[in-house]
Amino acid sequence: MESELFEIPYQAGVCYEHNKGLILPEKVPYIGMGSSYFAALVLRYQGMKIYPEIASEYFNYLEKVRQFEKAVLISQSGESSETLWCADRFEQFVPIVNDLRSPLANHPAADVAVDLCAGRERFSSTKTYINSLTVLFLGHGIDPQPALEYNQLYFPSFKARGEEWGQLTFRLLKKRKYKGFYILGAGPNLGTAMQAAQVLTEATKLPFIGMSLAQYDHGVKEAAGRSVVFVINPVGEQGERTAKLIEKIALAGGLCIELKETGLPEKLSPFATIMPFFFMAAWLRRKLKIKEPFVVGGKVTRVTS
Incomplete structure (x- = not known):
């Protein structure tokens, strides 16, 4: 991978x-x-x-x-x-x-x-x-x-950050100190959150959930205790709300990991914010000794109508 x-x-x-x-x-x-x-x-x-x-x-x-x-x-x-x-x-x-x-x-x-x-x-x-x-x-x-050039310049940083998150997640898995893993995004990074969750789930065979930051705030935050919550928070429209939500998660006993991508404007940030999650998935897949990329199904889903 x-x-x-x-x-x-x-x-x-x-x-x-x-x-x-x-x-x-x-x-x-x-x-x-x-x-x-x-x-x-x-x-x-x-x-x-x-x-x-x-x-x-x-x-x-x-x-x-x-x-x-x-x-x-x-x-x-x-x-x-x-x-x-x-x-x-x-x-x-x-x-x-x-x-x-x-x-x-x-x-x-x-x-x-x-x-x-x-x-x-x-x-x-x-x-x-x-x-x-x-x-x-x-x-x-x-x-x-500009986003493609930025990605090339900061590629080693994305790898280092993703592997750091992977190591942290692996330690929590070994200690069984988790209920769930959530990835939250807003605006253009809603797609990032959902893509990150899918790739991590495919790579690790563990359930990662990607969703809107605001939707998480409407009830799902009740599961914050003993959860790991990744918050994609570039400089954008919901910065103040995001900061308050992070405080709530911490007070509830959850672990909140914030990804701030300030090197690009919000509209271009999805090119960069997804990259650490890709490397996190690759690191965890290797550490968990998962050999086959797809087990339950194939990379291409074929069904009959």
């Missing part, structure tokens, strides 16, 4: 150069599962006029409404079943994929596919997630190059 993380700066640069000038449509659904959906959430809470949808829920509950004739469908493999089901429901869609030979990219209703250029990815969606952000930002007129 770690070897794939070290490919992120180069592959992100390839993706950036390949997709410069990209224009993606507004006021249409952006449909995906897992990491693909989380990347779209990042853009939505930038104030972009897009409608992120979970592919399975859109297909089963919303497609009969027929509000849209066009969409953007995101599937890093280009093979996710639910996203492919949705493809049949639009007259035309833009596919965002990491495999131009995939069924989604070659669907009869597909426009010219957007190539994520992430290279082969065997483990969790890390390279493809960063590159999904890259094409979505480019496609909506936000230049991500």
Whole structure:
């Protein structure tokens, strides 16, 4: 897994150069599962006029409404079943994929596919997630190059921080001093929190929960005692509320780990805030001696409708 993380700066640069000038449509659904959906959430809470949808829920509950004739469908493999089901429901869609030979990219209703250029990815969606952000930002007129350069410059720091968090988490696991692990984000970093939780769960086979900081404040904080709570808190709109919530968690007996990313503006921070969690996942996976990246299922989820 770690070897794939070290490919992120180069592959992100390839993706950036390949997709410069990209224009993606507004006021249409952006449909995906897992990491693909989380990347779209990042853009939505930038104030972009897009409608992120979970592919399975859109297909089963919303497609009969027929509000849209066009969409953007995101599937890093280009093979996710639910996203492919949705493809049949639009007259035309833009596919965002990491495999131009995939069924989604070659669907009869597909426009010219957007190539994520992430290279082969065997483990969790890390390279493809960063590159999904890259094409979505480019496609909506936000230049991500400062964030990509920042990531390359501070790559060793991300690794060190992630491994530090991994060591702390491992000690708590050995002592059985935990009830749960929560990762909280706000605005564009809601997608970060959910992506971090998914990657950590996949890597460790332990339950990590990613959610909105405000949603956690509405009841879930009652589980703060003996919980580890990671708070993504770049300089942003909810800074004051975040500080107060951190105090509450500490008073309840929980361990709060705060990630402050002040080197980038909030709108670009998701490129950086996810990185320590990737390295944390890789460190824990190695320490827990987990050999196979996916056991219960595969990297690509295929089901029948």
